[in-house]
Amino acid sequence: MKRPDNDGTEPLMVECHLHGRQVSAVVCGHMLQQPPPRLGVVENSNDPNDLQAWCHRCEDMFQHEAGLTDTFDAFNDMSIVCVVCYAQIKASHLIALN
Numbered sequence: 001m002k003r004p005d006n007d008g009t010e011p012l013m014v015e016c017h018l019h020g021r022q023v024s025a026v027v028c029g030h031m032l033q034q035p036p037p038r039l040g041v042v043e044n045s046n047d048p049n050d051l052q053a054w055c056h057r058c059e060d061m062f063q064h065e066a067g068l069t070d071t072f073d074a075f076n077d078m079s080i081v082c083v084v085c086y087a088q089i090k091a092s093h094l095i096a097l098n
């Protein structure tokens with residue numbers, strides 16, 4: 001789920017309609033559904049300048065496809081959000097382990 005336009009030196013910025021100019025983060029399209037269906041979260045990168053997460057359904061698909069295939073990309077429907085939104089989205093989808 002690496003963005004080709006990010007060489008890892010400069011964080012990508014995004015203009016969030018809620019939070020203004022922020023560092024960008026990536027989530028799968030499923031996690032943007034409202035109200036949140038609580039899909040679980042798999043965090044693929046916790047670099048504060050390159051946060052990336054997808055839901056448990058995406059993780060299942062990723063394992064099934066054995067990598068970042070076109071099928072996976074289509075299913076994943078990756079979306080850019082700001083880091084503040086990312087934290088809120090993540091919190092809303094985390095499933096307690098017990």
Ligand SMILES: [Zn+2]
Pocket residue numbers: 028029030031054055056057058076
């Ligand atoms: Zn997903």
Ligand SMILES: [Zn+2]
Pocket residue numbers: 016017018019020081082083084085086
């Ligand atoms: Zn935001």
